[in-house]
Amino acid sequence: xxxxxxxxxxxxxxxxxxxxxxxxxxxxxxxxxxxxxxxxxxxxxxxxxxxxxxxxxxxxxxxxxxxxxxxxxxxxxxxxxxxxxxxxxxxxxxxxxxxxxxxxxxxxxxxxx
Numbered sequence: 001x002x003x004x005x006x007x008x009x010x011x012x013x014x015x016x017x018x019x020x021x022x023x024x025x026x027x028x029x030x031x032x033x034x035x036x037x038x039x040x041x042x043x044x045x046x047x048x049x050x051x052x053x054x055x056x057x058x059x060x061x062x063x064x065x066x067x068x069x070x071x072x073x074x075x076x077x078x079x080x081x082x083x084x085x086x087x088x089x090x091x092x093x094x095x096x097x098x099x100x101x102x103x104x105x106x107x108x109x110x111x112x113x
Contacts, residue, residue, distance in 0.1 A: 002026040002102055004095045009107030012085055016111070020080040022095030022104055030073035032099045036080045038091035038109075048093070049080060062088070085111045 008020040020036065035050035049069040050058045057069050068081045078095060090111050095104040 002029075002097070002100060004097070004102060004104035006093065006095050006104045006107040009093060009109045011110045011112065014085060014087060014111055014113050016085050017081070017083045018085065018109060020082065020093055020095075020107060020109075022078045022080075024076045024078075024097075028073070029071075029076055029078070029097060032097050034069075034071055034078040035096045035098060036069060036078070037094045037096050038089075039094070039106075040088075040091040043091075045094070050098075051078065082109070085109075087111050087113060 003025050004022055006020060006022050008018060012018055031053060033050055033052045036048040037045050038048050039045040048060050048063055049067055051069045051071050059067060066084045071078045092106040092108050094106045
């Protein structure tokens with residue numbers, strides 16, 4: 001059974017940076033597109049970024065130029081580097097494998113002034 005575990009969330013001031021990690025266990029994710037989603041209080045879960053097996057990464061307009069997504073197929077991990085964080089980035093961030101409909105448990109990111 002494949003499991004995803006996110007880490008790296010926390011509290012940071014506006015303009016700060018965080019790096020989220022998602023570790024997969026139980027199976028290799030190297031053949032799957034991987035994604036990061038987030039859900040803020042009272043809002044729907046939304047796509048933040050996705051990375052294919054090969055090809056171009058995709059980002060929500062709200063994070064373009066500030067966030068990057070990367071993967072390490074050897075370590076079976078996916079990362080989300082978040083720079084120049086804004087208060088509106090506050091949310092629970094989830095790792096997601098669309099082909100498996102598989103979610104992690106989420107990690108809280110709080111950005112304050």
